[in-house]
Amino acid sequence: MRAMTMALMLSLTAGALSAKPHLRDVPEIDGTLLAVGIADEIRKNCPDISARMFRALTLVNSLKGRARDMGYSDAEIDAYRTSDTEKARLKAARATYLENSGVTAGQPATYCMLGRAEIEKGGQIGALLRMN
Known part of the structure; x- marks a missing residue:
């Protein structure tokens, strides 16, 4: 009986240790998707900036x-990628980033200003953009 109890405790502990966080809680994944969305919004609203599409698709x-290397299944990845809830959450985060960066909806000059700053900074967002 004692051996069974130990075995059960070990299996429960192993299960808890191997539990994966939701993909939205993996900064490398979620943050990159957010960066791609921000870059896309900039290029759609600034006529002076275009996307580095091949780079974005590759990324x-x-x-x-x-995500697969981290142990997520294709079904888990696709569920995250196609989730309306996750899309809405990322869209809200994108809107907050744009607003906090001085972008005003309907004013292309503000998108261009942010796009130029992101390109100059050379970060993940800027790497996905280029001046026309």
Whole structure:
């Protein structure tokens, strides 16, 4: 009986230790998708800036491979990717970032200003953009 109790405790502990966080809680995945969304919003609203589409597609595809390497199944990845709740959450986070960065909806000059600053900074968002 004691051996069974120990075995059960060990299996429960192992299960708890191997539990994966939701993909939204993995900064590498969620943050990258947010950056792609921000870059996309900038390029759609600033006529002077376009996307580095190949780079963006490569980055997004590599995220799926990275998630697989972290132990997520294709079903888990697709559920996260297609979730209306997650899309709405990322859209709200994107809107907050844009607003906090001085962007005003309907004013392309503000998107261009942010886009130029992101390109100059050379971060993840700027790497997905280029001046026309």
